[in-house]
Amino acid sequence: MININHLSKVYQTKKGEVSGVNNVSLTINEGEIYGIVGYSGAGKSSLVRCINLLERPTKGNITVDGVDLTKLKSEKLRQARLKIGMIFQHFNLVSQKTVFENIAFSLKAAKVPSNQIASRVEELLAMVGLSDKRDVYPGQLSGGQKQRVGIARALANDPKVLLCDEATSALDPTTTKSILQLLKKINKEMNITIVLITHEMDVVKEICHRMAIMQAGKVVEEGDVYEIFASPKNELTREFISSVISFDLPAPVLEKVTGTLVKVIFKGEIAGESIISDMVQKFKVKGNFLHGSIDYIQDAPLGIFVMELNGEKNEVSKAIQYIENRSAHVEVIKDGI
Structure with a gap:
């Protein structure tokens, strides 16, 4: 489904070049929930933004559903991006638009016929459990409700891939659990491949099938979540796991x-x-x-x-x-x- 091949992303700064992603290769299978874990500055957000070319890689290529996105230009790239939804840590909703209008915006941008928009938005609101919030504004919603709107908006154009960049980091534990259960449901019922960027191992443990640990722009460990929890090989991985399962004796x-x-x-x-x-x-x-x-x-x-x-x-x-x-x-x- 997603093949990341020798991908690097270098940023030009006043102090010189900074490597965000350094020669990363990963394969993410169709229909799985894949976690990318790392501390701030590890390169995980840079990597996920390269998947839909919000950031264009310096080297390497990204293939999604058989299409090499790095070789696409303008209109073809825009069309390919419609099949890659994205949700963000801080929701990115338009405060002056209602819940309905925020979701409808994605459909209008994709040039969906106007007579189909209302029914699609209603369908999405029902899916995320917000049918009663149709005409309210983001400022009237809780954090979890805002993220549900973000999820509905990301699903508007029937994507095959859903990218989640720290989607639960701004939420309390109870709300986080409900959002993760929603993502799990979407993955199972719609067979959408989900790539989940996080620094929280509880999140990975809850819903991910496979995972990669990143440090300084590189993948230091990768594999099945269960096996990594059972037998972590890298010291950083052990450190992350100890935040969830700690066995340090006094x-x-x-x-x-x-x-x-x-x-x-x-x-x-x-x-x-x-x-x-x-x-x-x-x-x-x-x-x-x-x-x-x-x-x-x-x-x-x-x-x-x-x-x-x-x-x-x-x-x-x-x-x-x-x-x-x-x-x-x-x-x-x-x-x-």
Whole structure:
């Protein structure tokens, strides 16, 4: 669906050239929700703005639904952009226009026949749950309602791709959840490919299928969201994940640990099995849970536990091997033997 091939974006500033995106290549599949994560200045917003050529790449090319946008000019590019909707962090609504008029504006710009506009706007308002706000102005709406108008406007011309640039960053947690559920519904029912730019791992965990982590204009890790949460390879990725799932034990707790301290990761259905209790019965060790939880990513359980194992060295080693054979991963944090 979207192929980003060796893309770079360089900005000319008074202090010289600044690299926004540095040789990035990504493939985003049709119908998936793809998250691009990074701190401010990582290049994620520059990258997403290159996808619809709001920013023209310095090098490389962008292919969307088989069409290389970097080779299109004027009218053909405008037509191609109609199939790429975009929503923004600060909504970008016209304050002097009603909700109806804000959505209708996109249809008029696309030269949709005037006799078709009203019914299409009504359909979009119903889709985002704002039929009763048809004639109010943006200033009378909550942040979540404004973003719903932005989503309706972005969907007006039946796009195949929806770009979301920090679409929930200005919203409170409850409203964020409702907007994410709406995006998930749109993705499922309309098969729209969604590219979601964010610095919030909770957002990625909630709805994304795959993700890329960016730093200094480059992709430092990329893959399935569940697998990245289970086994992050890059230090920055681990830092992002720790903002959602933290297992740092307080110093006073660590000081009291005399045995072997391990972190155990259970994936999928294994997370619900009685592996630890089986291990304790099978080997001459005592297990002490210090921290743990089971999170759900795309409705699949991911269990992460920190525990202390006490016993003879040989028994502890066999117990760890037993857990590892039946789980995804065991990491020895502190060897107490």
